[in-house]
Each structure stands twice: as structure tokens, then as C-alpha cells.
């Protein structure tokens with residue numbers, strides 16, 4: 379099945395306490411397996427668009443289809459199940475549990491509750507190896523560097539083999555060099571066929587993507 383992201387007249391506005399339009403209605407087709415950067419000035423609506431694509435937030439108008447799934451028609455539980463199954467998230471801060479080992483943090487990304495404990499551990503260690511972190515697999519997350527933490531977050535997002543990976547400013551908290559390494563790793567580690575959407579201020583991040591979508595004052599161009 380082709381899992382394209384298809385937004386049809388999707389927009390976002392809030393009514394309370396006052397009526398504010400954040401995203402003008404837009405229509406977009408993001409091809410399965412492609413990589414897309416969402417760029418634009420601060421406050422333009424990039425994260426809002428990304429959170430709709432990641433099914434974290436329903437649009438206030440329009441339709442969102444993911445492959446054959448009508449995402450906008452899903453109820454709360456089905457939406458959570460959809461996210462758990464299909465979407466891997468990476469945010470600006472890695473959001474690791476500091477007292478847990480790196481591999482254990484990665485294991486938190488596994489949503490299949492049927493897996494045996496040793497299988498969960500094996501998969502988590504393999505995901506860490508794929509981001510070059512085997513040597514710190516047993517280290518407590520609090521002892522990891524910023525770049526290492528973000529690589530653990532990438533492993534945690536990818537360990538369940540999501541079809542869509544959404545990264546919102548994944549290098550925002552890193553220095554330039556580390557940020558570049560993390561971005562290159564993210565592109566390299568995403569399996570062939572995985573759709574990657576990266577929200578970024580970083581021109582180099584945009585350059586790595588196959589397509590660039592610009593958001594300016596809530597208007598999506600791209």
C-alpha cells in the first residue's frame with residue numbers, strides 16, 4: 379500500500395479566548411518514502427503543520443488521509459493506535475529518562491506489547507548500533523552528551539520501524555557540527571520507504587531533504 383500523506387484543505391484555528399487563525403487551509407501530497415523539510419520564520423505555523431501530519435493534533439478543518447486511513451475520522455483511541463504504529467517522533471530535546479540506560483530508553487519506543495523481554499532488548503540494542511552507539515548502550519542517559527542523547531532519540535523513534543518519521547527541530551539544541559552529524563545520521567538511518575518530515579530553521583537540514591515546504595504567516599507554500 380502506498381502511504382502518502384494527503385492533506386486536503388487542512389487548516390488550523392483556535393477560537394478561545396479569541397479567534398486566531400494559525401494555519402490557512404492547505405492541500406499537500408507528501409509521497410511515501412520521500413524526505414521533506416518544513417521551513418519558515420519563527421511562529422509561522424511549522425510545528426502546527428507538523429503536529430497535524432504526525433496526528434498529534436487534529437486540524438480544525440479539512441481532511442487528512444494517510445494511505446487508505448482517513449486520519450481525521452479516527453477517534454481518540456484509534457488515533458493513538460495509529461500514531462503508535464505508524465509515526466516515530468523526534469523533538470528538539472531528546473526527552474530521555476535520565477536514570478535509565480540508553481538501550482532502555484530506546485526500548486520505550488517499542489509499542490508491540492507481545493514481544494518477549496529479550497527480543498525487546500535485542501531490538502533496542504540493534505537500533506542503538508544503527509546510530510553508532512553500541513558502546514554506550516548500558517550507560518545511564520544522564521551521562522550522555524547532547525549529540526548522543528539525540529541519537530538515542532533517533533533510535534527510539536526508529537526501533538518500531540515506523541512508516542513516517544517526524545522530527546521537529548531535531549538539531550535545535552545542538553552545536554553546528556553535532557547538529558549536522560545528527561541530521562546526516564537521521565537521513566541515513568531512516569529505512570528505505572520511510573517518509574521523513576523535518577521541521578527546521580537550519581538551511582543544511584533543508585538541503586538534505588528532497589523537498590522543501592515553506593510556511594510563512596500560516597500560509598503553506600510548496
Ligand SMILES: Nc1ncnc2c1ncn2[C@@H]1O[C@H](COP(=O)(O)OP(=O)(O)OP(=O)(O)O)[C@@H](O)[C@H]1O
Pocket residue numbers: 392398400418419420421422423424425426427
Ligand atoms: N493551540 C494554540 N493556541 C493558540 N495559539 C497557538 C496554538 N498553537 C500554536 N499557536 C500559535 O500559532 C503560531 C504558530 O505556532 P507554531 O509553533 O506552529 O510556529 P513555528 O513556525 O513552529 O514556530 P517556531 O519556529 O518558533 O517553533 C504561534 O504564534 C503560536 O503561538
